[in-house]
Amino acid sequence: MIVVPASLADLPGTWELLVPNAGIASMHTAVTRFNTVVLLDRTNIGPSRKMLRRGHCRVDLNDTVLKRDCYAHSVLLDPATKQLRPLMILTDTWCSSGQFLPDGTLLQTGGDLDGFKKIRKFAPCEPNGSCDWEELEDVKLSQGRWYGTNQILPDGSVIIVGGRGANTVEYYPPRKNGAVPFHFLVDVEDDQMDNLYPYVHLLPNGKLFIFANNKAVLYDHATNQITKEFPPLDGGPRNYPSAGSSAMLALQGDYSTAVVVVCGGAEYGAFIQKSTDTPAHGSCGRIVATAANPVWEMEDMPFGRIMGDMVMLPTGEVLIINGAQAGTQGFELGSDPCLYPVLYRPDQPVGLRFMTLTPGTVPRMYHSTANLLPDGRVLVAGSNPHYFYKFNAEYPTELRIEAFSPEYLGPDRANIRPGIEEVPDTVRYGEAFNVIVSVPLPVVGIIEVNLGSAPFATHSFSQGQRLVKLAVNPSVPDGDGRYRIGCTAPPNGAVAPPGYYMLFAVNQGVPSVARWVHLVS
The missing domain is CATH 2.60.40.10 (Immunoglobulins)
Structure with a gap:
């Protein structure tokens, strides 16, 4: 492996407070084709700061905090008007997964407790519409999914991979064979459960690049066969709770080549020891997933980072934003927030790819998100490193929603x-x-x-x-x-x-x- 130094340089970018109080801390975020944004949290989080519509309450006799819950745990945001509308979600969506279907409906799967095997749908509508969550009653997951990953496939179906205690894959729409064993997740499981929220990328050859802990395989979902094992990635585990991130770079040319990047993570043992001050590492591995004999090319980010979000920008560059510089994923386990976004420029030479951008002021720790908006900004939401909503803390539950504008939206670029x-x-x-x-x-x-x-x-x-x-x-x-x-x-x-x-x-x-x-x- 070739290890190269990072480049540190300053590049502009601006921050905007989009919504001062969204009412909920968004653990899950998705942008719909109507330019609205679905924000979603757990249901058993206690009172949020947004009420449901009058007369609409969720009744759950097993909820230890609110048996009759009239607070919203999902909202719909219209960034153009900054208006928020409460949505009704009935079952627990803690650490669940999601994916848009071919018709633009958001599929949402799993969670904890009464949401463990649940399948939900959100069919989006115009910003002034009345669309809401639908909880499917006639179909359930074959196996409970908590900390799983969804990926849409070439035929428009969705594969659901892994989850805590679920070393299998299954599909939506459901298939006759239900959950199928996926032994790779067993092989990479450790004392920290670093096989959770595996990184799943659909390659242009139709196979899946699946990364968990520090290893990756090429998976043929049509035959349920692992067709290639990739070399391990140096630097320790990268998946939950070790808190790295991953992105597949832009597909282009004849679409025969796919490149995957995996960046950041916690030191092994930080989660087991419940350490808040163990420094994160900043190493990134890059691999040509479609190559005959792929190897990881290593380089370092300007900052050690856990819980960073990697956002593909319209230009093909990658924005790395949010997270912390010490600790690990989990409630009360992160510290030293990383306020500096970093731009990863894949076409630059090795060692010159990372550029440091204008820092924000709001720590975005555990349970924060980042999503590209259609206007080119990046919506940044969430951060709740506590079991319930908690505002008198060093890193409080965060209800503010911000938008980060990369340099390409600067006034000096308006004429082009x-x-x-x-x-x-x-x-x-x-x-x-x-x-x-x-x-x-x-x-x-x-x-x-x-x-x-x-x-x-x-x-x-x-x-x-x-x-x-x-x-x-x-x-x-x-x-x-x-x-x-x-x-x-x-x-x-x-x-x-x-x-x-x-x-x-x-x-x-x-x-x-x-x-x-x-x-x-």
């Missing part, structure tokens, strides 16, 4: 920021289509057209996160400052599973406001 004027609502695999954009200044070079998924963010991993750079032709003037860009949709569901994507036009590193496009077969 493209605006999307026309785009099809629906595109089919392999289809040629046009995107019409307007740009204040004449276009120099190629305008990219990139598809970004809307992942389910929780516990430092964005389930289903994906960025696909489309094949494009040079932009052609279309009159009145408009340009026509010929694009080709992804070839199949392995490159981009069916569903709704944010389509961005990117001019000289500056993204447009996205338009939602439905990718279908």
Whole structure:
């Protein structure tokens, strides 16, 4: 392995307080195709700071805190108006998992207690609509899932991987064989249970790259076979509760190559010892998951970090944000918040990829999230390192929602920021289509057209996160400052599973406001 030093440099970026009080601390966050944001917490957290609609209460005689609970534990945020609407969630969603289905419905699975085998759906609607959570009664998980991971597959079904005491995989819609043993999760389990919330990435060859603890395998979900074992990653365990993060870099070109990055984590033993001050490490491993003989390329972030969130930006760069510099995941177990976001620039030479950005002021510790918004900002929410809501603490339960604007949204870039004027609502695999954009200044070079998924963010991993750079032709003037860009949709569901994507036009590193496009077969 080649270990290279990190580069530390300053790059701008601005912070905005979007909502001073969301009413709940968002443990799970997802952006819908209506530009609204679903925020979701546990149900057995005690009183939140947002009431349900009058006459709507959750009754749970097994809840040790509130048997009749009239507080919201999920809300819907409209970032454009900053309005919040309480949602009704009935069963416990503590440390659960999620993924958007091809029709744009959010699938939400598992949790603790009465949510252990539960399947829920949220079919989003216009911001002024009345959509709400639906708890499925006629179908349940084959095995309880607590700390599991969801990933949409090429055919639009969803694989649900692992969970505490669940070393299996299963699918939604359910299949006849139910839960299928997945022995890799047994092999990597340790005293800390570092096989929880495994990192699952769908590769463009249709197989799954699954990482847990410090190891990864290539998994053929069609045959339930492990077809490759990757070399172990140096630096100790990376998954929950050791609190690293992972992202698959943008797919591009002929889509035959997929690169996975795994960054940060706690020192082994920090969770067992309940240590709050053991320094986190800042090592990152990068591997070409589709290579015949892949090896990890190692480098260091500017900061040791646990509980960081890795957000794929429309440009193909990765924002690493939130987290702490010491401790581990778990209630009351993190310290020394890492307030500096870091930009990972994958196309730069090794040793020059990490750039330090403008720091925030709000510690985002355990149970915080980060999600890309269609306007190019990153919504930052949550942080509750306590069993219940607690505000008189060094790191209190955090109800504020912020938005971080990367440098590409700075006023000095406004004259090259493209605006999307026309785009099809629906595109089919392999289809040629046009995107019409307007740009204040004449276009120099190629305008990219990139598809970004809307992942389910929780516990430092964005389930289903994906960025696909489309094949494009040079932009052609279309009159009145408009340009026509010929694009080709992804070839199949392995490159981009069916569903709704944010389509961005990117001019000289500056993204447009996205338009939602439905990718279908």
